Amino acid sequence: MRVSITVNGELATREVEARLLLVHFLREELGLTGTHWGCDTSNCGACVVLYDGEPVKSCTVLAAMADGHEVRTVEDLEREGVLDPVQQGFMECHGLQCGFCTPGMLMSARALLDRDPRPSDHAVREAISGQICRCTGYASIVRSVQWAAEHGQHQQQELA
Amino acid sequence: MTTEVRGHGRMLRKEDRRFVRGAGRFTDDIQLPGMLHLAVLRSPVAHARVVSVDTTAAAAHPKVKAVVTGAMLAERGLAWMPTLSGDQQAVLATDKVRFQGQEVAFVVAEDRYAARDALELIDVEYDLLPPVVDVRRALDPDAPLIRDDVEGKHDNHCFDWETGDAEATRRVFDAADVVVEQEIVFPRVHPAPLETCGAIADYDRIDERLTLWCTTQAPHAHRTLYADFAGIPEHRIRVVSPDIGGGFGNKVPIYPAYICAIVGSMITGRPVKWVEDRTENLTASGFARDYVMRGEIAATRDGRILAVRSQVLADHGAFNGTAAPMRFPGGFFGVFTGSYDLEAAYCSMTAVHTNKAPGGVAYACSFRIAEAVYLVERLVDLLADELEVDPVALRLQNFIRPDQFPYTSRTGWVYDSGDYETTMREALRIAGYDELRREQAERRERAQAGEAGLSLMGVGVSFFTEAVGAGPRETMDMAGLGMADGCEVRIHPSGKATVRLSVQTQGQGHETTFAQIVAEEIGIHPDDIDVIHGDTDNTPYGLGTYGSRSTPVSGAAAVLVTRKIRDKARLIAAHLLEVAPDDLEWERGVFSVRGVPGAQVTIEEIARKAHGPGDLPEGLEGALEAQISYSPSNLTYPFGAYICVVDIDPGTAAVTVRRFVAVDDCGTRINEMIVEGQIQGGLTDGVGIALMEIVSFDEQGNCLNASLMDYLIPTALEVPDWENGATVTPSPHHPIGAKGVGESATVGSPPAVVNAVIDALEPYGVRHVDMPLTPSRVWEAMRGNAAPPY
Numbered sequence: 013m014r015v016s017i018t019v020n021g022e023l024a025t026r027e028v029e030a031r032l033l034l035v036h037f038l039r040e041e042l043g044l045t046g047t048h049w050g051c052d053t054s055n056c057g058a059c060v061v062l063y064d065g066e067p068v069k070s071c072t073v074l075a076a077m078a079d080g081h082e083v084r085t086v087e088d089l090e091r092e093g094v095l096d097p098v099q100q101g102f103m104e105c106h107g108l109q110c111g112f113c114t115p116g117m118l119m120s121a122r123a124l125l126d127r128d129p130r131p132s133d134h135a136v137r138e139a140i141s142g143q144i145c146r147c148t149g150y151a152s153i154v155r156s157v158q159w160a161a162e163h164g165q166h167q168q169q170e171l172a
Numbered sequence: 173m174t175t176e177v178r179g180h181g182r183m184l185r186k187e188d189r190r191f192v193r194g195a196g197r198f199t200d201d202i203q204l205p206g207m208l209h210l211a212v213l214r215s216p217v218a219h220a221r222v223v224s225v226d227t228t229a230a231a232a233h234p235k236v237k238a239v240v241t242g243a244m245l246a247e248r249g250l251a252w253m254p255t256l257s258g259d260q261q262a263v264l265a266t267d268k269v270r271f272q273g274q275e276v277a278f279v280v281a282e283d284r285y286a287a288r289d290a291l292e293l294i295d296v297e298y299d300l301l302p303p304v305v306d307v308r309r310a311l312d313p314d315a316p317l318i319r320d321d322v323e324g325k326h327d328n329h330c331f332d333w334e335t336g337d338a339e340a341t342r343r344v345f346d347a348a349d350v351v352v353e354q355e356i357v358f359p360r361v362h363p364a365p366l367e368t369c370g371a372i373a374d375y376d377r378i379d380e381r382l383t384l385w386c387t388t389q390a391p392h393a394h395r396t397l398y399a400d401f402a403g404i405p406e407h408r409i410r411v412v413s414p415d416i417g418g419g420f421g422n423k424v425p426i427y428p429a430y431i432c433a434i435v436g437s438m439i440t441g442r443p444v445k446w447v448e449d450r451t452e453n454l455t456a457s458g459f460a461r462d463y464v465m466r467g468e469i470a471a472t473r474d475g476r477i478l479a480v481r482s483q484v485l486a487d488h489g490a491f492n493g494t495a496a497p498m499r500f501p502g503g504f505f506g507v508f509t510g511s512y513d514l515e516a517a518y519c520s521m522t523a524v525h526t527n528k529a530p531g532g533v534a535y536a537c538s539f540r541i542a543e544a545v546y547l548v549e550r551l552v553d554l555l556a557d558e559l560e561v562d563p564v565a566l567r568l569q570n571f572i573r574p575d576q577f578p579y580t581s582r583t584g585w586v587y588d589s590g591d592y593e594t595t596m597r598e599a600l601r602i603a604g605y606d607e608l609r610r611e612q613a614e615r616r617e618r619a620q621a622g623e624a625g626l627s628l629m630g631v632g633v634s635f636f637t638e639a640v641g642a643g644p645r646e647t648m649d650m651a652g653l654g655m656a657d658g659c660e661v662r663i664h665p666s667g668k669a670t671v672r673l674s675v676q677t678q679g680q681g682h683e684t685t686f687a688q689i690v691a692e693e694i695g696i697h698p699d700d701i702d703v704i705h706g707d708t709d710n711t712p713y714g715l716g717t718y719g720s721r722s723t724p725v726s727g728a729a730a731v732l733v734t735r736k737i738r739d740k741a742r743l744i745a746a747h748l749l750e751v752a753p754d755d756l757e758w759e760r761g762v763f764s765v766r767g768v769p770g771a772q773v774t775i776e777e778i779a780r781k782a783h784g785p786g787d788l789p790e791g792l793e794g795a796l797e798a799q800i801s802y803s804p805s806n807l808t809y810p811f812g813a814y815i816c817v818v819d820i821d822p823g824t825a826a827v828t829v830r831r832f833v834a835v836d837d838c839g840t841r842i843n844e845m846i847v848e849g850q851i852q853g854g855l856t857d858g859v860g861i862a863l864m865e866i867v868s869f870d871e872q873g874n875c876l877n878a879s880l881m882d883y884l885i886p887t888a889l890e891v892p893d894w895e896n897g898a899t900v901t902p903s904p905h906h907p908i909g910a911k912g913v914g915e916s917a918t919v920g921s922p923p924a925v926v927n928a929v930i931d932a933l934e935p936y937g938v939r940h941v942d943m944p945l946t947p948s949r950v951w952e953a954m955r956g957n958a959a960p961p962y
Contacts, residue, residue, distance in 0.1 A: 029285065031285070032285075036284075039200075039201075040203075043203070044194075045194070045198075045200075045201035046193070046194015046195065046196075047194070048198070048200075048366075048367070048417070049200070050366045050368070050417075050450070051450040051879065051880045052449050052450045052451060052879060053450065053879045053880055053881045055879070055880035055881060056366060056450075056880060058366055085194065086193070086194035087193070087194050087195075089192075089193075089194075090193055095192065095193075099192040099193070100192075102188065102192050103184050103185070103188045103189075103192055104184065106184075106185070106845050106846070106848075106849045108188060108191055108192070109418075109679035109680070109681065109850075109853060110365070110366070110367070110415075110416065110417045110418045110678055110679025111187070111188075111190075111191030111192075111196045111415065111417070111679065112196070112198065112365075112366045112367045112417030112418060112679075113366050114191050114192060114194075114196075115194045118192065133893070136888075137888040137889050138888075138889065140887075140888050141887045141888050141889045142887075143887070143888075144366060144880070144885050144887060145366070145888075146364065146365055146366045146418045146420070146853070146857075146885065147366075147418055147679045147849075147853045148849060148852060148853050149849075149852030149853045149855055149856035149891060149894060150856065150887075150888040150891055151852055151891075151893050151894050152849060152852065153888070154888070154893070
């Protein structure tokens with residue numbers, strides 16, 4: 013079947029199997045391998061993308077369902093050579109180690125800050141509680157998001 | 173981005189630039205032209221004879237390029253492969269399946285969905301056999317025989333191993349005032365790195381070269397084993413370990429599906445990708461722990477610990493796939509004497525086969541030290557309870573003293589350096605230990621007075637000593653390969669440098685840490701030093717990253733090779749400045765003539781000279797490059813004091829970790845930010861292991877934790893904001909005094925959490941509860957039913 017999805021601001025139209033997951037559409041049809049896959053059961057959150065501005069696990073969405081919708085992936089966070097504050101925050105505060113959960117964490121963090129520019133630590137923990145990081149122990153991720161909250165303009169408005 | 177740090181110190185990670193952009197290159201990110209996809213058919217049952225495998229329908233699938241069974245591999249002599257522990261493991265089952273999830277056949281197809289579809293079309297007839305699930309029954313005379321593939325095998329015995337002095341220990345126990353005994357189970361858990369295992373094999377039939385991109389923590393060792401096993405000449409195999417999404421030991425072994433991918437590429441002549449799904453990862457790849465331990469501790473009435481003794485029943489699953497130094501079948505469990513000065517110690521271990529997945533050492537345990545530390549730290553707490561003394565006071569009374577180092581333990585381990593009391597007292601200070609005890613006493617009084625709704629507060633302490641950084645190669649090897657590691661450093665004419673390592677990061681930050689190590693020694697800015705690793709064609713030989721060995725082994729190699737270059741640079745500098753080499757002083761990147769201000773030459777100028785025209789000192793070759801292989805003279809012995817505070821809801825028995833204080837001493841810290849990150853990740857592992865993680869089986873051998881719905885891993889809501897502290901006791905034999913740290917917290921934290929929970933349950937008279945301390949298990953313990961998990 014034919015699907016047209018706006019991914020990172022560009023319309024992508026492809027013939028796909030009806031059962032194709034959005035995560036595989038992004039990775040294999042569009043080559044956007046920043047979005048990762050880590051489980052079969054939608055527990056790990058390595059595949060989180062923004063779907064019409066909301067964080068969703070892209071393994072729970074069929075590409076067919078995304079037809080006509082807007083998807084934003086980690087590849088779109090950097091703009092004109094400037095990192096999004098959440099990207100910079102993760103670097104500054106050692107919010108990543110192996111880097112596998114990082115894209116999903118960044119997208120959830122972006123969505124949180126767009127909604128709540130100065131979240132409490134607990135709000136950050138809740139925002140990423142559907143995601144697993146096996147390396148950092150989370151405290152550094154919380155600090156990373158808070159770094160972004162302190163240093164960044166929240167960029168979603170610029171996009172709108 | 174330039175950093176102020178010029179050597180050791182807090183420096184942002186170089187590798188993060190790609191990871192935060194989603195530009196990491198993990199195995200599954202690699203797309204090659206013409207690449208096919210492989211899927212593995214796995215056994216749905218734990219024990220059965222394979223009667224027939226019919227692949228006709230699968231092979232007829234329009235997108236399928238190949239279907240391969242065990243019988244077909246057997247024709248090529250590839251149906252069985254050697255394990256890292258000298259056992260053999262089926263690549264694809266030929267005779268029987270011996271655990272649920274075992275590899276039976278594979279399909280290569282045009283895309284990953286089609287490969288999965290075709291698995292459904294393979295028809296396997298199984299003749300069911302009774303499985304061996306209960307480790308305690310594995311050696312029963314009537315237990316079904318699992319390993320009938322081994323000639324003359326008539327039981328499920330795997331190996332026996334012992335350490336220490338049985339007779340001396342018996343004498344001490346017989347004469348002791350107090351003996352405390354407890355059966356302690358360290359259940360089977362799984363490393364579950366967020367990226368599952370995977371491989372892409374690309375066999376070039378014309379040049380007869382194999383390139384294998386693979387999630388391996390040990391690319392060089394894997395290459396040698398592929399050469400030995402598959403008969404491909406080693407110089408024509410290139411193993412590339414790209415970015416790895418966490419390892420924790422799970423990516424040390426060679427898995428059957430790696431072999432399948434290689435065979436798949438050889439058959440089809442095209443690149444073949446296999447990526448494990450999460451169920452495959454949890455049910456068939458390297459698990460960890462699974463020790464049933466009977467521990468005893470002997471002491472005087474006034475609290476002097478005299479001896480420890482343990483008897484271990486180890487479940488190694490269907491095949492002994494343990495990744496441990498060959499001469500250490502029980503890993504480094506011998507350090508179960510802990511951080512204490514004892515008169516005697518003895519351990520005897522029996523390992524058995526069961527119808528469960530093979531493996532046994534993974535998950536950041538430093539070769540079974542996690543089990544050893546858990547045992548001794550629970551025993552010390554049980555003894556404190558028996559003697560009615562504070563668990564901290566008991567530890568302080570029995571620590572090995574600073575003046576006793578190097579200290580030879582009763583099981584023969586030579587602890588390199590330590591100052592345990594200082595570290596313990598720092599943890600007490602950060603935690604406010606006395607205040608915590610006062611709060612606990614006050615809460616208990618209020619509860620006794622009838623106040624409702626109060627959580628049960630517990631304070632748990634653990635003190636661990638690890639032995640990490642294997643070799644020395646003289647006594648330690650993996651599958652016949654000595655445990656040494658290499659490093660090559662090249663200073664280019666323009667004064668920039670490239671470092672090549674035999675170890676491979678899985679998130680530990682080697683691209684930063686090793687640049688800093690070399691920067692500190694040669695004075696080139698770490699931003700100007702790039703690290704290359706994980707590619708056997710482009711790095712020196714070595715055994716890889718696991719067991720916290722990168723800094724102790726390759727880190728030392730990086731220091732020593734750079735100093736070798738510095739020695740050569742000194743000769744060139746002396747030549748340039750027309751003085752004797754001994755007249756030169758070295759200070760970070762500059763040689764200057766002692767007592768002659770302004771007479772100096774930089775490492776950049778020396779590098780240019782080393783590659784440029786004109787004469788060099790007589791007998792000296794050009795260039796500034798060197799390579800070494802380093803075998804450590806001893807392991808390094810990091811240690812730490814951990815204090816955990818928990819609250820238990822008496823109505824639900826749910827455990828909340830309120831605080832966790834971790835003071836680690838890993839000797840010299842190269843980058844404290846990275847070290848702290850390693851520790852905080854390990855603490856989270858430890859909380860997970862203590863409170864929720866377990867791989868268990870039903871009576872038929874079905875894995876009950878085969879997805880992340882059932883195998884629970886802590887999220888951000890289950891762990892506290894970590895409180896880290898540090899003391900620094902350098903290793904005397906490491907060239908910069910560094911010790912390994914990657915696994916310290918995973919090893920040290922489970923007993924702190926469990927000791928805290930048991931402490932909280934003291935009003936209920938609970939003496940011990942085995943992990944995982946889930947609400948239901950704690951609830952049962954509060955009602956006097958503290959049963960082992962199996």
